[in-house]
Amino acid sequence: MKRAIALVGLAMMVTGCTTAGPYVTNISSDGNNGLNIEKCAVKLNALMGVVSTAECTSQRIRLRN
Secondary structure: OHHHHHHHHHHHHHOOEEEEEEEEEEEEEOOOOEEEEEEEEEEEEOOOOEEEEEEEEEEEEEOOO
16 A cells, blocks of 8 residues: 555656647747747646756748748
C-alpha cells in the first residue's frame, strides 16, 4: 500500500508541469519592409499554481512589394 501511494505521488510530481504553445507575443515592423515576430510557449506548473512563459524565439519575415 505504501508503495502504491509513493508511485501515485511520484506520478503527480512528474506530470505537474505542462507546456503549451508556441503563441505569438509580439509583431512589430523592422523598419526595412519586414516584420519581427516573437513567439513564446506557456509553461504551467500545476503543483505550484504558476503560469510562466518559456522557450521564446524571434523570427524576421521579409515582405515583398
